[in-house]
Amino acid sequence: MVGRAATIAVVGLDPVPVTVEAHVGPGLPAFSVIGSSGPAARQSADRVRTALGTVGVTLPNRKVLVSLAPADVPKAGARFDLAMAGAVLNELGVLGPELDRCALLGELALDGAVRAVPGVLPAAASLTGSGRRLIVPDRNATEAGLVDDVDVVPVADLGEVVAVLRGDRPARAVPPEEGPLPGIPGPDLADVRGQAEARRALEIAAAGGHHLLLLGPPGCGKSMLARRLPGILPPLDRVQALELAAIRSVAGLTVEAGSLDRTPPLRAPHHSMSAASLLGGGSGVARPGELSLAHRGCLFLDELFEWPRGLLEALREPLEDGVVRVARSRATVTYPARVQVVAAANPCPCGGGDRCACSDDAIWGYRARLSGPLADRLDLAPSVTPLSAAELLAAEDGASSAAVAVRVAAARAMAAARWNGRVATNAEAGAAWLRRSTRPAALAALAGAVEAGALTGRGFDRALRVARTCADLEGAELVEPHHAYEALAHRMQLRACAGAAVGAAAGSGLV
Secondary structure, three states, X not given: OOEEXXXXXXXXXXXXXXXXXXXXXXXXXXXXXXXXXXXXXXXXXXXXXXXXXXOOOOOOOOEEEXXXXXXXXXXXXXOOHHHHHHHHHHHOOOOOHHHHXXXXXXXXXXXXXXXXXXXXXXXXXXXXXXXXXXXXXXXXXXXXXXXXXXXXXXXXXXXXXXXXXXXXXOOOOOOOOOOOXXXXXXOOHXXXXXXXXXXXXXXXXXXXXXXXXXXXXXXXXXXXXXXXXXXXXXXXXXXXXXXXXXXXXXXXXXXXXXXXXXXXOEEOOOOOOOXXXXXXXXXXXXXXXXXXXXXXXXXXXXXHXXXXXXXXXXXXXXXXXXXXXXXXXXXXXXXXXXXXXXXXXXXXXXXXXXXXXXXXXXXXXHHOOOOHHHHOOOOEOOEOOOOOHHHHHOOOOOOOHHHHHHHHHXXXXXXXXXXXXXXXXXXXXXXHHXXXXXXHHHHHHHHHHHHOOOOOHHHHHHHHHHHHHHHHHHOOOOEOXXXXXXXXXXXXXXXXXXOOOXXXXXXXXXX
C-alpha cells in the first residue's frame, strides 16, 4: 500500500498540484524524501518524524520513503511538511478516506505546531469550485479565506489536523472578512505649499496612470509630493487587490488583517539595492521584487541620478510590457508589474540652487544615468522650484487629497466608459483608439514636434495619452490643441532631464 496526500506548489504565481506518496517497507531504517529540492525540503524528514511523535505515532523500524510528484516541478521550502505527515499517517492507517478530499499546506515545528508558509493565496485560488478542503496554518487562514468558494480549515498543530480528519473535533471556521480598520490618515496634498505645476502633474499622473519625474533642488518638496500620489489614486477593485495579495503571499508577506487591502501600494526602494531585489530573484525559483510588489500602485525612485545606470535600464522592458520575467536555474517566472514610476532627482551633483558651481560637463554626466530610451518611457516632468518665504508662510492650503481624488475618480470614470473595459487607464490605451477622440489640430501639433526631432514615435504616443488625460480632467470629449501643448511641454522637460540636446526643439518654437 501507498499512503497519499495532496498539496500545492507555487511556481511564480502559478499553482501546481502535487501528490505526496508515502511507503513504509522493508529495508534499512531510514526516512527518505525524493522529488524535492533545497535545504529546507531535504531537512523535512527530521521535522516530520519528530512532529509525528507529538501525536503518539512512532515510526516502525523500517524504511520510510516519501515521494513528491511530479518530480520535475520545483518544490523548495517547508510548505510540504504537513502533506508529508498526512501521507505517512495515511499509510499507517491513522487517517482514512477523508484525507482524499483535502489539500494540506504548512511547515511543521518539532513540537507539532503548524507554521505559516508563503504562496497560500494562489494555492487556495486553484481549488475554487473543486470541492476540496484546504488545511492551512492559523496564520494563513485569513489569507486563504479571501478566495471565494473554497472550504478553508485553519489548524494550530498536527494533533488538530488528525482530530479534524478523523471526525473527533469539528473544523474551526475562518473569521469573516471585515471592513477596513480605521487607521492614521495618510499624507495629504493640503500639506504642500505652492508647487502648482507639480501638483497639476501629480493629478494628471493619477488620472491617467502616467509616469512622473520631479526635478528640483533639495528641500523643495519632491519626496513630499511623490509620497502623496497613492492618496489620490482610486482604491483597487477586488480583482486587482487579490492579484496584489497573491504577489505579497508569494513574497512571504502574509495577510494579517481581516480584510482585503485595496490601497494602492507605495514602494520606495533605496538606490543601493540589487537587481534581484528590484526585479525579483533568488536561487531556484525567483521571488517577486520591489517592482512587482508595487503592482497597481507606485514605485518611488528617490535620488534617480544616484541609481546605477544598469539598474535603471533594466526597468525599460517591464515598464513597457507591464510584467517582469525572471529566469533562474529551476524555472522562468513572470510577475505582474503594472506600476506608476514616480522619480525624484536633484538637477546636479551638488543639489543645484543659486550657489551651484557644477560645470556643464558634470551636470550632463550626472543626468546621463537616465538614458534617452528610459526618459522616453516617462510622461511628465514638472519643474519643482524652491519656495519663497511668502509661500511658506501663506495661510491658505492647496486642495486636499480628498478633493483631488474626486476629480481623479471622475476622469478615470470617463476614460473607463470610453474604453469599455478594454484597458484600465489612458496610459495603457492604444494609439489608434486615442486618435479617434483627438482633434486634427491637436494631432498636427504633436506631428510637428516629431518633424522637428523633438519627439520620437514612442514619445508621440505617450504625449497623446497625457493629452487625453488632460482632456478627461476637463470633462472634454475630444483632445484639443491646448491639451497637446501641455503634454508637449512635459516631453521637452524630459529631454532636458536626460541630457539630450534641446536646440532643435527650442528653434521650432515648441519650448
